[in-house]
Amino acid sequence: MVTETNGGDLRLVDLTRRFGAVTAVDQLTLTVGQGAFFALLGASGSGKTTTLRMVAGLEEPTAGQVFLGDRDITRLRPYRRPVNTVFQSYALFPHLDVAENVAFGLRRRGIRQVRPQVERMLALVQLDGYGRRRPTELSGGQQQRVALARALINNPQVLLLDEPLGALDLTLRRRMQTELKRIQIEVGVTFVHVTHDQEEAMTMADTVAVMNAGRIEQVGAPADLYEFPATAFVANFLGQSNLLAAEAAGRTGSEVAVTAYGTRFTVPVGRARADRGPVHLGVRPEKLRLATSADEVPDGHQHVAGVVSDAAYVGVSTQYLVRTGWGSELSVFVANDGSGGRYAVGASVFAYWRPEHAFLLPRELATVDAGTPPRDEPPVATGVTASSGRTARESR
Structure with missing residues (x-):
């Protein structure tokens, strides 16, 4: 049953994905509030990444629907969805400098005057003055910020983060947790963060959904889940x-x-x-x-x-x-x-x-x-x- 939500909420309704006899995601119904920092937390094989890929349009659901506000985006091509994804691997273009990596999405849309937007995004992720560098000249944390700026410059309604800090060392990962939370608050975009790291989810997210075997075990504020677990x-x-x-x-x-x-x-x-x-x-x-x-x-x-x-x-x-x-x-x-x-x-x-x-x-x-x-x-x-x-x- 679908309840009324405000215009920008991300809603998954009875979302299911099967691979042959294996059900990766099983009739998942979930609402992510507009402007929330939402974490989808689960062990390997729990279905969290498959769920993210269905929201991104990279995986077609076997059944169910994906709504963004009142708009059904279930069958839309990935490039037609107001959704962007930041992957663990960053996927930066090594032959382009930082500024052109960030501008890539705008260039593809035919926008020529990109410099003001690029400079604003680099300032947001605290990489002012790094525009002319190549990705290979940056640290892992800096590359992660470039990937984030490249995704945010397209003004997505939802930003999907697929284990974005997994390649970083412990000290840098903790620093980037704080940075991601700061950026999310500043831009106000809905963040859906997929992770297996409990500390990472509880540190950054307003709301956490714990997944197990393709289903949601419990959804709530981190403190509520920890202090009073449901299962x-x-x-x-x-x-x-x-x-x-x-x-x-x-x-x-x-x-x-x-x-x-x-x-x-x-x-x-x-x-x-x-x-x-x-x-x-x-x-x-x-x-x-x-x-x-x-x-x-x-x-x-x-x-x-x-x-x-x-x-x-x-x-x-x-x-x-x-x-x-x-x-x-x-x-x-x-x-x-x-x-x-x-x-x-x-x-x-x-x-x-x-x-x-x-x-x-x-x-x-x-x-x-x-x-x-x-x-x-x-x-x-x-x-x-x-x-x-x-x-x-x-x-x-």
Whole structure:
């Protein structure tokens, strides 16, 4: 069902793309607000790049429609769409200087007086005075800015960015994240940024859509997705999560009572996406604290006893694995702010958290994934890395 949107919104309606027996994008319906910085986030094979290519006109949908405002652009040729794309490879013309690379789109449209527009675009991307240089004389970050200026000079209604920072080193990538956000705010063009990098999406985008197996798992502001994920996949893909297999007994006032491994916990109703039956009780590693005795656990907190099985100093924090009495491990990130001590491997500890920092997700009993055990094995809790699904210790 299509809802009314304002004139410049990008709308994908039941968009589907199949390659033989493989469905890359499966009935995807999504609205990107006009002027938004929107990130389409997913692992390799999730369908995000195929979605971008269908919006650009580089891939023909098997079914569904692409609207820009009230205009159906599904069958338009790429050059007839008010859409431009910046690719990871930049695709600059080595035989042209920077100014002519930026002017290329205007030249093709028959515009002769291009110098004012080119100079304005180079100033926007902070490359004043670089017009006479060749692409080979520029750094990777500067080439990326030229590609961006070349796309923006055509005044697209939507700018598509396909992993544009993937070829840059970490320091430059972080600097360019800030630059891209600044440019987007200044020009006001809708940016749709495709990436597999969670930090990149959360740093730049106003809204993030997490894709998995050709479908959208959750859409929202970065903080909302991180603090209150809708599914176990989102909880594990954005950062790390400890997911405890539990049973919810329903609401009691403003709380939902759950039982995990013989211990009763509570979660505020507003933090529960399911309040009865099989659930995941989730807590982010940075929300956990450690104590050496139950007496040190503050009032109003909930806790689990265990033994430190691994410790890794990573600068801003020390990352611990705590093996629980039921045999699985919880990830705990303790900030190195000088307020607490270190915990040695083998030390007995209590991992504790505030109830309002936990969340509940529905759990399918038949599903075997990072947070759900097989039926014929005892339940486990997991600290899962966003990139690979491995435990914190394995990922190092």
